[in-house]
Amino acid sequence: MSGHDLLLLAQWGFLAWFVCLHVVYLVLDVVSIRVIGASAEARSAMALPAAFSGLEPPITVVVPAYNEEATIAASVWSMLQLEYPSFEIVVVNDGSRDGTLDVLIREFGLQPFPEAYRISVPSRPVRGIFRSPRFPNLRVIDKENGGKADALNAGTNSARCPLVCVVDADSVLQRDSLRRVARAFLEDPATVACGGTIRLANGCRVSEGFLEKVDLPGSWLARVQVVEYLRAFLFGRMGWSPMNALLIISGAFGLFRRQVLLDAGGYRTDTVGEDMELVVRLHRTLRLGRQAYRIAFVPDPICWTEAPETLRLLRTQRMRWQRGLLESLWANRRLLFHPRGGAPGWLAFPALLLFEAVAPLVELFGWLGMALALALGGISWQVAGAFLLAAVGLALLLSMSALLLEELSFHLYERPGQMGVLLGAMLLENLGYRQLTAWWRIQALLLWLARRPGRWGDMQRSGAWQAPRSGRGRGPSINRR
Amino acid sequence: MGFASGPDPLVQAALGAGLLSVALTVGLALQLLWMRRGRIRRERRAERFLEAWRPLVFGAALGEEVSPPPLAAADETTFLLLWNQVQGGLRGPPRAGLNQLARAVGGRAVALRRLRDGDGLDRILALRTLGYLGKAADFDRVLAFLDDRRTPLCLAAARALAHIDPARATDAIWARIRSRPDWPLAQLATALEEADTSRLARALADSARHLSAPELHRLLPLVALLDGPSRDAIVTTVLSSAADPDALAGALRHVQGAALLPRVADLARHPAWPVRTQAAAALGRIGGPGERPALVRMLSDREWWVRYRAAQALLSGRFGGRAEIAALAQGLGDRFARDIVAHVLAETPA
Numbered sequence: 039m040s041g042h043d044l045l046l047l048a049q050w051g052f053l054a055w056f057v058c059l060h061v062v063y064l065v066l067d068v069v070s071i072r073v074i075g076a077s078a079e080a081r082s083a084m085a086l087p088a089a090f091s092g093l094e095p096p097i098t099v100v101v102p103a104y105n106e107e108a109t110i111a112a113s114v115w116s117m118l119q120l121e122y123p124s125f126e127i128v129v130v131n132d133g134s135r136d137g138t139l140d141v142l143i144r145e146f147g148l149q150p151f152p153e154a155y156r157i158s159v160p161s162r163p164v165r166g167i168f169r170s171p172r173f174p175n176l177r178v179i180d181k182e183n184g185g186k187a188d189a190l191n192a193g194t195n196s197a198r199c200p201l202v203c204v205v206d207a208d209s210v211l212q213r214d215s216l217r218r219v220a221r222a223f224l225e226d227p228a229t230v231a232c233g234g235t236i237r238l239a240n241g242c243r244v245s246e247g248f249l250e251k252v253d254l255p256g257s258w259l260a261r262v263q264v265v266e267y268l269r270a271f272l273f274g275r276m277g278w279s280p281m282n283a284l285l286i287i288s289g290a291f292g293l294f295r296r297q298v299l300l301d302a303g304g305y306r307t308d309t310v311g312e313d314m315e316l317v318v319r320l321h322r323t324l325r326l327g328r329q330a331y332r333i334a335f336v337p338d339p340i341c342w343t344e345a346p347e348t349l350r351l352l353r354t355q356r357m358r359w360q361r362g363l364l365e366s367l368w369a370n371r372r373l374l375f376h377p378r379g380g381a382p383g384w385l386a387f388p389a390l391l392l393f394e395a396v397a398p399l400v401e402l403f404g405w406l407g408m409a410l411a412l413a414l415g416g417i418s419w420q421v422a423g424a425f426l427l428a429a430v431g432l433a434l435l436l437s438m439s440a441l442l443l444e445e446l447s448f449h450l451y452e453r454p455g456q457m458g459v460l461l462g463a464m465l466l467e468n469l470g471y472r473q474l475t476a477w478w479r480i481q482a483l484l485l486w487l488a489r490r491p492g493r494w495g496d497m498q499r500s501g502a503w504q505a506p507r508s509g510r511g512r513g514p515s516i517n518r519r
Numbered sequence: 520m521g522f523a524s525g526p527d528p529l530v531q532a533a534l535g536a537g538l539l540s541v542a543l544t545v546g547l548a549l550q551l552l553w554m555r556r557g558r559i560r561r562e563r564r565a566e567r568f569l570e571a572w573r574p575l576v577f578g579a580a581l582g583e584e585v586s587p588p589p590l591a592a593a594d595e596t597t598f599l600l601l602w603n604q605v606q607g608g609l610r611g612p613p614r615a616g617l618n619q620l621a622r623a624v625g626g627r628a629v630a631l632r633r634l635r636d637g638d639g640l641d642r643i644l645a646l647r648t649l650g651y652l653g654k655a656a657d658f659d660r661v662l663a664f665l666d667d668r669r670t671p672l673c674l675a676a677a678r679a680l681a682h683i684d685p686a687r688a689t690d691a692i693w694a695r696i697r698s699r700p701d702w703p704l705a706q707l708a709t710a711l712e713e714a715d716t717s718r719l720a721r722a723l724a725d726s727a728r729h730l731s732a733p734e735l736h737r738l739l740p741l742v743a744l745l746d747g748p749s750r751d752a753i754v755t756t757v758l759s760s761a762a763d764p765d766a767l768a769g770a771l772r773h774v775q776g777a778a779l780l781p782r783v784a785d786l787a788r789h790p791a792w793p794v795r796t797q798a799a800a801a802l803g804r805i806g807g808p809g810e811r812p813a814l815v816r817m818l819s820d821r822e823w824w825v826r827y828r829a830a831q832a833l834l835s836g837r838f839g840g841r842a843e844i845a846a847l848a849q850g851l852g853d854r855f856a857r858d859i860v861a862h863v864l865a866e867t868p869a
Binding site for chain 2: 053090092093094095151152153154156169174221224225226227420421424425426427428429430431432434435438439441442445446449452454457461
């Protein structure tokens with residue numbers, strides 16, 4: 039095969055990949071529009087006053103915390119005020135080096151509690167357990183540092199409710215988030231896990247741990263991420279959900295059936311993508327074990343989190359996400375094209391592999407190949423322009439359809455100026471941001487291939503959107519099983 | 520055929536796809552702006568409407584004489600939303616005042632029209648409205664929505680039926696409940712609470728022996744809505760006839776009568792731990808000093824939940840004082856038993 043043949047092959051391969059990528063995303067987009075339409079009644083019903091019957095399944099909210107002294111008290115106060123008839127909160131202090139535990143002890147009057155702690159899934163040793171006499175549904179586990187997955191395992195061990203909700207310590211929840219996400223478990227008893235839409239809190243105003251005003255971030259770096267999140271959640275995830283092929287539930291907020299979590303062996307501590315790995319593993323073990331199950335997605339925006347606003351933090355996050363994706367897919371590769379793999383094994387897994395895991399490599403080679411061919415006179419400006427227009431045009435179309443989905447469903451960014459900013463961010467995303475993140479993801483891919491150990495990295499949060507807390511709340515008690 | 524070096528159908532296709540994408544993007548942006556403009560206009564109108572009508576609706580709820588202006592078609596949804604929200608928070612006589620207001624503005628006709636032609640929110644609001652208005656003539660119209668495949672509409676219909684005719688509603692809901700596993704019991708229970716619970720008790724009692732184990736497991740929580748005697752009758756039936764551990768555990772949750780003590784004590788040795796867990800809790804509610812040895816034995820059960828419920832039962836006050844139980848636990852050779860008693864002692868105030 040000559041060099042020219044190889045070039046032709048590469049060109050055709052790239053073209054086929056490009057067409058498949060956009061066809062898959064456009065199909066997901068159409069599915070999402072249908073889902074949004076079909077869920078209109080449910081959303082309407084949620085808007086009307088509803089009483090709890092007391093038959094709702096109790097929920098344990100597990101909050102892993104590492105060096106969160108600045109925000110942990112506000113987060114726990116807000117969680118204590120969640121609207122749900124029966125829940126408990128288990129904060130896991132994962133060997134913080136700052137005053138996270140001291141803040142919790144002081145703020146909630148915690149006292150040592152002689153809990154008969156069960157070890158259903160292994161975790162690093164627990165140093166002590168505390169309980170709040172004022173808030174009987176609040177407990178704090180103090181354990182040796184073992185990472186987020188290890189902290190979640192310790193929290194799951196201590197959980198007493200049949201449903202476990204995993205929440206990041208720095209996340210802001212909607213007051214009715216538990217009610218919304220538990221709906222999936224009420225409507226279908228086969229549901230084993232459910233995720234919700236995560237939105238960015240940068241630029242928003244948060245008071246008393248709850249969202250008061252939705253706004254866009256000030257920096258363009260975060261604004262571009264707003265568009266990315268809209269695309270990722272409003273059709274990236276919503277599109278897979280009706281096929282029961284959702285492979286990701288964000289670690290920032292997810293609800294799981296505790297027994298299923300324990301049967302699966304809990305979170306893996308040897309990956310930086312423990313949230314995704316767990317969901318892919320659940321699909322693999324339940325599908326291959328011929329068990330009926332559903333992993334659901336609630337499109338409602340129920341959790342708000344902070345996006346990195348510096349390139350250094352963004353790089354750390356994206357490299358971690360890419361590595362987590364690769365580790366999750368590799369660890370569960372048996373699901374790929376397995377005869378019992380169903381939609382997750384035959385559609386979602388290959389799509390993630392082709393259009394997410396190796397996408398940065400293909401993308402960057404595409405850009406570089408184009409630039410090189412242009413520089414060497416291999417292609418004309420007109421040809422390069424045509425392909426550039428197709429690439430950017432289709433990317434803009436996908437982003438715009440995500441904005442339309444947002445307008446059709448939740449329309450949180452209401453001011454005309456906000457729409458202008460989002461349109462600007464859509465354009466900017468294609469002019470450097472995509473290429474930069476692709477490069478970081480390639481670095482992560484190479485590090486993974488070289489078997490270099492992955493790290494979570496320090497994700498410093500500014501918490502600038504958090505207003506100081508003044509009030510006090512009371513949470514409901516929990517005493518059910 | 521390559522496309523690297525000149526005009527080619529592929530290049531033209533790329534150009535076409537690019538131009539089409541950009542055109543569609545612009546089209547979607549315009550549609551988005553158009554939708555937003557319409558929505559903002561509707562929201563502003565709704566704000567003005569609420570400002571004027573909120574005092575009228577609250578006045579009607581307080582029994583004041585109100586003379587509402589004619590209701591414009593564009594304000595109907597906002598009116599129904601406000602009216603239903605206020606209705607949702609009320610019980611008894613204030614509802615009559617609100618119903619009078621709805622009649623004055625033609626609320627029933629609006630609801631019927633929206634039930635026929637409306638979208639999701641319209642229909643849910645219409646069903647709720649017809650329910651609160653409680654006209655017997657609307658029962659069959661609402662009943663049709665109980666068979667809708669969309670769960671939220673069914674739930675709204677169930678609530679409305681329970682308001683219109685609690686007895687018929689109970690029969691209608693019960694007739695469908697087994698074939699609708701998508702109906703969330705927790706939400707359906709709020710409708711059934713307002714229905715005829717004596718009929719529900721009869722229906723549950725009649726079916727208890729014939730329901731499959733999964734059905735029994737699903738429906739048993741409804742027992743919580745019933746009065747003591749009805750509850751005991753159903754629980755007795757299930758405990759004497761069911762073999763499924765989930766059904767047994769479900770029934771044990773509702774045990775209140777001491778007549779069931781021998782059966783509960785029997786189930787405290789059941790091989791399935793969820794049954795033993797609920798048996799321990801039930802012994803705590805209905806047992807006496809005679810059951811203390813069984814509960815002490817359960818403190819050493821291999822399952823955490825059984826130990827926990829046994830310790831809670833022992834410390835409920837029916838089986839001895841706190842100090843006595845603490846001393847008893849200290850005397851046990853089993854560390855797990857001692858730990859769980861210490862745990863529950865710390866958890867329950869003296």
